[in-house]
Amino acid sequence: MGVILRAVDALDGLRILDLTGGIAGPLGVLQLAEHGADVIKVEPPRGSSARQLPASRVYNRSRRSATIDLNQADGARLFRDLCGTADVVVEAFAPGTMAQWGLDYESLRDDFPRLVYCSVPAWPSGTRFEEIPGYEALVHARTGQQWETTSFRNGPVFLHSPVASLSAAMLVPIAIMSALVARDRTDRGQHVEVSLLQGVLALTTQNWNWTDRGQHLLPKTHPPGVHQGSIYECANGEWIHVPASGGTQPTRSVASVIGLEDVPFNELFAMSTAERDDYMARWREAFRRRTRAELVEELRESGLLAEPIVAPHERFDHPQLQATGSVVEVADPEVGPTTQIGVTIFLEGTPGAVRGPQPLSGAHTDEVLGALGHSDADLGELRRSGVI
Amino acid sequence: MVDFGQYLAGPYGPMLLADLGADVIKVEPTRGDGMRGGFIGPFMGCQRGKRDVALDLKHPDGVRLALELVATADMVHHNMTLGTADRLGIGYEHCKAVRPDILYCNTYMYGPVGPLAHFGGVDPLAQAAAGLEWEEGPVAEGNPPLWYRYGHGDVAAAIPSVTALLIALYHRNRTGEGQSMWASLLHGAMLYTADSWLAADGTPSPRPTLDREQLGLDALYRLYETEDGWLQLAAVRDDHWVALCRVLRRDELVNDPRFATAADRKAHRAELTALLADAFMADLATNWRRGLRSAGVPAEISVDTWDGETILFDDELLRAGVVAEYEHPLLGRVRQFGNLVTFSDTPGHQERATPMCGEHTREILGALGYADAAIDDLRARGVVTWPGDDYPFGV
Numbered sequence: 190m191g192v193i194l195r196a197v198d199a200l201d202g203l204r205i206l207d208l209t210g211g212i213a214g215p216l217g218v219l220q221l222a223e224h225g226a227d228v229i230k231v232e233p234p235r236g237s238s239a240r241q242l243p244a245s246r247v248y249n250r251s252r253r254s255a256t257i258d259l260n261q262a263d264g265a266r267l268f269r270d271l272c273g274t275a276d277v278v279v280e281a282f283a284p285g286t287m288a289q290w291g292l293d294y295e296s297l298r299d300d301f302p303r304l305v306y307c308s309v310p311a312w313p314s315g316t317r318f319e320e321i322p323g324y325e326a327l328v329h330a331r332t333g334q335q336w337e338t339t340s341f342r343n344g345p346v347f348l349h350s351p352v353a354s355l356s357a358a359m360l361v362p363i364a365i366m367s368a369l370v371a372r373d374r375t376d377r378g379q380h381v382e383v384s385l386l387q388g389v390l391a392l393t394t395q396n397w398n399w400t401d402r403g404q405h406l407l408p409k410t411h412p413p414g415v416h417q418g419s420i421y422e423c424a425n426g427e428w429i430h431v432p433a434s435g436g437t438q439p440t441r442s443v444a445s446v447i448g449l450e451d452v453p454f455n456e457l458f459a460m461s462t463a464e465r466d467d468y469m470a471r472w473r474e475a476f477r478r479r480t481r482a483e484l485v486e487e488l489r490e491s492g493l494l495a496e497p498i499v500a501p502h503e504r505f506d507h508p509q510l511q512a513t514g515s516v517v518e519v520a521d522p523e524v525g526p527t528t529q530i531g532v533t534i535f536l537e538g539t540p541g542a543v544r545g546p547q548p549l550s551g552a553h554t555d556e557v558l559g560a561l562g563h564s565d566a567d568l569g570e571l572r573r574s575g576v577i
Numbered sequence: 578m579v580d581f582g583q584y585l586a587g588p589y590g591p592m593l594l595a596d597l598g599a600d601v602i603k604v605e606p607t608r609g610d611g612m613r614g615g616f617i618g619p620f621m622g623c624q625r626g627k628r629d630v631a632l633d634l635k636h637p638d639g640v641r642l643a644l645e646l647v648a649t650a651d652m653v654h655h656n657m658t659l660g661t662a663d664r665l666g667i668g669y670e671h672c673k674a675v676r677p678d679i680l681y682c683n684t685y686m687y688g689p690v691g692p693l694a695h696f697g698g699v700d701p702l703a704q705a706a707a708g709l710e711w712e713e714g715p716v717a718e719g720n721p722p723l724w725y726r727y728g729h730g731d732v733a734a735a736i737p738s739v740t741a742l743l744i745a746l747y748h749r750n751r752t753g754e755g756q757s758m759w760a761s762l763l764h765g766a767m768l769y770t771a772d773s774w775l776a777a778d779g780t781p782s783p784r785p786t787l788d789r790e791q792l793g794l795d796a797l798y799r800l801y802e803t804e805d806g807w808l809q810l811a812a813v814r815d816d817h818w819v820a821l822c823r824v825l826r827r828d829e830l831v832n833d834p835r836f837a838t839a840a841d842r843k844a845h846r847a848e849l850t851a852l853l854a855d856a857f858m859a860d861l862a863t864n865w866r867r868g869l870r871s872a873g874v875p876a877e878i879s880v881d882t883w884d885g886e887t888i889l890f891d892d893e894l895l896r897a898g899v900v901a902e903y904e905h906p907l908l909g910r911v912r913q914f915g916n917l918v919t920f921s922d923t924p925g926h927q928e929r930a931t932p933m934c935g936e937h938t939r940e941i942l943g944a945l946g947y948a949d950a951a952i953d954d955l956r957a958r959g960v961v962t963w964p965g966d967d968y969p970f971g972v
Contacts, residue, residue, distance in 0.1 A: 197752075199744045199745060199747060199748035200744060200747065200748070203747075212772075216768065216771060220737070220740055221744070224744050242772075243772065243774070243782040243783055243784075244771075244772030244782075246774060246782075247771050247772055247774055248771070248772065294921075313894065313897050313899050313919065314919075315897065316893045316894065316897055316899075317893060318893075318894075321877055322811065322870075322875035322877075324811040324813070324875050326798060326809050326811055327809055327811055327875060327876070327877040329809070329879075330800075330808075330809035330877040330878065330879040330880065331877050331878075331880055331888075332880070332888055333880045333881070333882035333886070333887055333888070334727075335800065335807075335809070335879045335880075336879065336880065336881045336882055336883065337727075337882055338725060338726070338727075339723070339724070339725075339726045340723065340791060341720065341721075341723070341791075344807070345800055345807045345879045345881070346791045346792075347787060347791055347792050347793050347794070347799065347800050348713070348725075349712045349713050349715065349785075349787040349794070350709055350712065350713065350725070350729075350769055350770075352725075352727070352729065352769075355768060355769050356732065356736070358768065359732075359733065359736040359737055359740070359765075359768065360736065360917050360918055362740040362743075362744075363593065363736065363739050363740055363743060363917075363918060364918040364920075366740065366743035366744060366746075366747060367597050367743060367918070367920075367923075368920065368923075369747055370743060370746055370747055370750070371920075371922075371923050373747075373750045375922075375923075377922065379920060379921045379922035379923065380920075380921035380922075381918055381919065381920050381921070382918070382919040383917070383918055383919075384899075384919075386888075386899070387899060387914075387916070387917045387918070387919075390899065390914035390915075390917060391732060391736065391914070391917050392727040392728070392729065392732055393622075393727070393913075393914055394585070394589055394619070394622035394623055394728070394732065394914070395585065395616075395618065395619035395622050395623075395727070395728050395731075396618070396619075396622075396726075396727060397622075397887070397889055397912075397913060397914065398617075398618040398619075398621045398622050398911065398912075398913055399889055399911070399912040399913075400621075400905065400908040400909055400910060400911045400912075401908065401909030401910045402908050402909060404618070413723065413724065413726075414724065414726035415726075416699070416700065416701040416724045416726070417723070417724045417726075419701070420710070420721060420722055420724065422721070428710075428711070428716065428721065428722050429705075430701050430702060430704075430705040430710065430722075430724075432699045432701045432702065434699065437658070437695065437696055437697050489693065489696075494696065494697075494698060494699065494702060496701070496702040496705040496706050497705065497706075498705040498710050498711050498716070498722045499705070499706065499708055499711060500708050500711045500712070500716070500717070500781075501707065501708030501711070501712065501770040501773035501781075501784065502708075502773050502775060502781030502782075503708070504706055504707060504708055504767070504770065504773075505775065507706055507763070508691060508692050508693060509687040509688055509691045509692070509693050509694075509761075509763055510763070510764075510767070511691075512688075512690055512691025512692065512694075513688050513690060513691060513764070515764060515767065519774075524776060525776070525777050526776075526777040527774045527775060527776060527777070528774060528775040529771075529774045530767045530770075530771050533737060533760075533764045533765060533767055533768055533771075534737045534738070534740055534741040534744075534758065534759075534760050534764070535688070535741070535758055535759045535760070535764075536741055536744065536745055536756060536758040537756050537757045537758060537759075538745075538748075538754060538755075538756030538757075539744075539745070539748055539756065
């Protein structure tokens with residue numbers, strides 16, 4: 190066997206102190222951790238309350254954990270010492286929390302001018318929106334997401350997916366990396382902020398474009414939108430999505446795959462409503478007669494787009510996730526071997542990897558603080574007084 | 578950055594970089610981006626801040642011009658299907674040959690390897706594969722799946738592709754090395770359900786379930802109709818529960834054994850939901866919100882944007898740069914989302930409107946050293962174009 194050289198990761202040598210709970214902070218930081226950043230989760234001595242959620246095993250993997258009580262002056266001092274070794278701090282506390290500990294950006298920037306300090310509040314800071322409590326569903330409510338999500342009925346719809354936090358999780362690494370790239374030229378860090386409200390706005394790219402000539406895509410919510418019409422039930426109550434178009438030249442039509450005659454678009458449009466309803470009912474009936482697996486295979490072989498509509502836990506079987514190595518086994522110290530989704534962006538020269546499970550709370554406290562020069566005796570004293 | 582993308586999953590990423598100050602040049606087909614003609618809103622939503630050169634990549638001179646641009650660039654980005662850029666002569670190897678440290682990013686539907694790599698795609702494929710449509714139905718409660726029309730799949734390819742580029746740029750700043758990279762709708766959409774994992778015996782991690790009416794995850798984290806509109810309640814903590822009962826003037830619920838603990842309240846979700854639904858009908862949404870907020874219970878009115886109440890028209894958010902307003906030559910004033918990230922020292926900006934097709938062709942070719950006569954000749958031969966009196970697009 191030849192020598193295996195481990196690829197260099199792009200962010201080797203970059204250190205991030207992660208104080209966040211919830212979704213946007215830890216999942217945002219994860220994307221940097223798995224490209225080489227040394228992420229240290231700093232949590233309270235009894236562990237972050239976010240650990241109660243099953244999601245935490247994924248969102249908080251690939252990093253180390255140090256427990257420090259920031260409510261104690263000695264704890265806040267230790268955190269300041271850690272800032273001296275770090276490039277980035279990420280926090281997602283309620284407004285004013287970091288300032289209470291003397292750890293807000295204004296209190297740190299003079300001592301650590303190269304520090305990039307990323308805040309992830311629910312609402313943009315310095316606006317009256319900050320008075321609204323920081324809960325995901327309240328962000329959906331205030332921004333109109335609930336009235337603009339299409340549904341089977343009129344009226345607002347609760348979004349199962351925490352989309353504000355999840356899109357903010359995609360923006361957090363951009364916030365951090367752009368500030369670091371800017372630092373390469375200015376030699377100075379700065380304060381960057383991604384609010385959950387901005388997470389919602391990231392989704393409105395197609396939908397909210399108002400001009401003097403009018404709004405260019407009306408938020409009509411019922412009946413459901415264009416792609417809802419290509420969802421079909423198959424045999425055994427399974428569902429399939431068969432959207433039109435998509436950059437390939439099909440060799441057959443969907444109608445021919447499901448055993449119906451082709452009706453050209455102009456004829457379809459010329460039909461009366463009753464005729465068209467009848468034709469579409471025959472489509473739905475034809476889908477219900479076939480198994481999903483068989484349909485997906487036949488449609489894809491014909492160059493047509495088709496995707497099984499699965500529950501989240503069924504997605505690990507996707508042939509493309511399998512083929513790209515995106516389904517990984519992670520040995521969690523509390524629940525044992527788990528199957529998780531791995532790295533989701535692919536850098537050919539510096540591929541990155543899942544670096545390990547969510548660590549036990551405080552698993553690396555001694556290692557992290559020891560590297561600051563604290564002796565075993567110091568650490569023992571800090572532990573006895575509940576600081577770590 | 579040279580942006581060869583069309584539609585959304587490509588161009589949205591470069592637009593975010595333009596917001597951050599990058600000089601993004603959109604290389605557009607002379608017949609226009611596939612979305613420019615019919616979809617003015619979605620098109621504008623991913624093109625502002627760019628300069629635009631319209632050239633024909635099927636013409637050898639068009640490819641030559643494109644590579645001359647790449648030679649001046651740090652990044653290339655597009656969402657062509659597998660092999661298309663190579664066939665055109667603007668693949669990674671072509672670009673690397675003229676710019677050895679180029680950062681080259683392709684967004685795909687499914688990624689460049691595997692049995693479905695050759696497919697193009699559209700947003701709902703990603704939502705189906707991630708479990709989003711299944712959970713929003715919710716299918717488990719007997720509804721059909723429901724597609725989220727906000728294009729979550731496209732967004733999940735475009736935004737992480739910027740993360741990939743910035744990570745690679747940081748690395749290049751240290752090593753001088755460029756590289757190619759990719760993101761996909763499928764892989765990006767996995768972030769939306771990343772929290773779902775399997776135990777060793779295949780048991781899925783527990784997840785909250787939406788009710789069949791699509792109103793909430795729990796009696797205390799749910800939408801309620803009031804006398805005049807809908808209210809989102811988030812009474813998720815124990816202390817919220819007692820305060821909620823008092824504000825609703827249903828003090829007797831505090832001592833009701835069915836709702837004594839958080840676990841009891843979850844176990845009796847249907848009964849509690851019915852009681853609260855009845856109680857909320859007794860007053861106006863604004864009154865409930867005021868009462869609940871002053872009692873420390875999180876709640877917010879569910880804003881109906883059909884009533885015209887959209888945060889795009891909030892002056893405070895405009896001042897904060899979170900909403901953008903600028904002029905477009907054909908459309909007048911435009912309002913869109915503004916900075917998705919707020920920077921203390923290097924603020925972003927969106928004053929440059931969505932470009933017209935070929936708006937900057939002459940300027941960009943001029944900067945490459947072409948004389949006016951040569952540029953006119955390229956246009957006469959159909960290699961490049963710019964807007965004339967017969968400009969066919971609305972944007």
